[in-house]
Amino acid sequence: MVHADLCDLDALCDALEMSREIGAQHAFGEWRKRHVTPGSDANTPDAVSEFARRSVGTYHHQVGACPMDVDELAVVDPQLRVRGMAGLRVPDASIMPVVPSADTNAPSTMVGEEAADLING
Numbered sequence: 001m002v003h004a005d006l007c008d009l010d011a012l013c014d015a016l017e018m019s020r021e022i023g024a025q026h027a028f029g030e031w032r033k034r035h036v037t038p039g040s041d042a043n044t045p046d047a048v049s050e051f052a053r054r055s056v057g058t059y060h061h062q063v064g065a066c067p068m069d070v071d072e073l074a075v076v077d078p079q080l081r082v083r084g085m086a087g088l089r090v091p092d093a094s095i096m097p098v099v100p101s102a103d104t105n106a107p108s109t110m111v112g113e114e115a116a117d118l119i120n121g
């Protein structure tokens with residue numbers, strides 16, 4: 001999970017820098033007054049990273065507590081069966097290997113429907 005956290009932080013810092021570049025474009029000159037957040041004094045990678053760490057929240061799309069994968073370290077296999085335990089499947093958002101790029105309720109329902117099909121054969 002440490003690796004995923006660092007990827008997230010890198011992506012957030014890149015997004016911050018990109019947002020600054022976009023906001024600084026000539027086309028926005030008419031609307032732009034001053035640089036507010038994270039502030040023009042946050043001008044080093046460490047300062048941007050510190051701002052990102054302080055500012056983010058988890059929001060509502062926590063997934064992947066027991067991710068599905070094909071390797072033996074995955075908690076569940078692609079049929080949603082818990083590895084090393086007979087007769088137990090996990091049919092919810094916790095099996096998602098990554099956070100989907102959309103809201104998670106519909107994907108969770110799809111996981112449940114897929115599980116029902118798998119159980120019913």
Ligand SMILES: Cc1cc2nc3c(=O)[nH]c(=O)nc-3n(C[C@H](O)[C@H](O)[C@H](O)COP(=O)(O)OP(=O)(O)OC[C@H]3O[C@@H](n4cnc5c(N)ncnc54)[C@H](O)[C@@H]3O)c2cc1C
Binds near residue numbers: 108
């Ligand atoms: C505030 C909020 C707003 C959200 N808004 C949206 C949105 O607008 N659109 C969207 O797509 N997604 C939204 N989501 C995300 C979405 O609700 C979840 O992704 C989805 O509900 C996950 O489904 P799930 O079945 O994995 O878990 P859950 O829906 O959390 O279901 C888990 C169930 O297990 C039960 N349970 C827990 N422990 C036990 C136990 N020991 N024994 C028996 N039962 C137990 C719980 O009571 C619960 O009913 C939101 C989430 C939150 C928290």
